Amino acid sequence: MKKLLIVLTMLLAIFPSVVRADDKKKITVYMFYGETCPRCHEAMEFFDSIEDEYGKYYELEKYEVWSMFSARKNKLMQDVAKKMGTEKDKLGVPYIIIGEKVFTGYAKNWNDDIINAIVNQYNDETYEDLVRPFIVEMYQETYLLYASTIVLIILLVVNVALRDFKEAKEIRALNKVQNA
Numbered sequence: 001m002k003k004l005l006i007v008l009t010m011l012l013a014i015f016p017s018v019v020r021a022d023d024k025k026k027i028t029v030y031m032f033y034g035e036t037c038p039r040c041h042e043a044m045e046f047f048d049s050i051e052d053e054y055g056k057y058y059e060l061e062k063y064e065v066w067s068m069f070s071a072r073k074n075k076l077m078q079d080v081a082k083k084m085g086t087e088k089d090k091l092g093v094p095y096i097i098i099g100e101k102v103f104t105g106y107a108k109n110w111n112d113d114i115i116n117a118i119v120n121q122y123n124d125e126t127y128e129d130l131v132r133p134f135i136v137e138m139y140q141e142t143y144l145l146y147a148s149t150i151v152l153i154i155l156l157v158v159n160v161a162l163r164d165f166k167e168a169k170e171i172r173a174l175n176k177v178q179n180a
Contacts, residue, residue, distance in 0.1 A: 027121045029058045030131045032077040032095040034066035040094040043106040046114070054115060057122040058098075065093065076138050080131050099127055 033040035047060050065074040081091045084102050096103040096114070099121035103110060121127050
């Protein structure tokens, strides 16, 4: 019985590390694109085509930067490009970031390079998501803007309500004076 408990204890000690080895966190591939950009759609089709085989290595995050509602995401792309060392005059879409590797534009003959970058970054113990801090900052700024707008609206409503209350009080006082 003691031997069985020892074996079970050893298996329980080994099992979590085995689970963790298979449950390695995926890397994030970032793609900035334009909705009407043909090369962007080709790149998306490529990522769709490798999903079954390589989807265990990465998650694709896409950010549309061409629409009139994409100013913040376009600024995000500009900030990320600066961090990645992409010159402003060479920046275009699709703009794909895989770890430290950058692809500006898309061509089918880059498919193997993109796959290799995904697998290499996944297997790199020093992999660092260089884009995530910019995204967190963008959303923090957005939430701060929304929160401050809501506070401003509440203050305006309270101000109007108090002003109406004060006017109503003054009218009641005048009515009392006139009725007296």
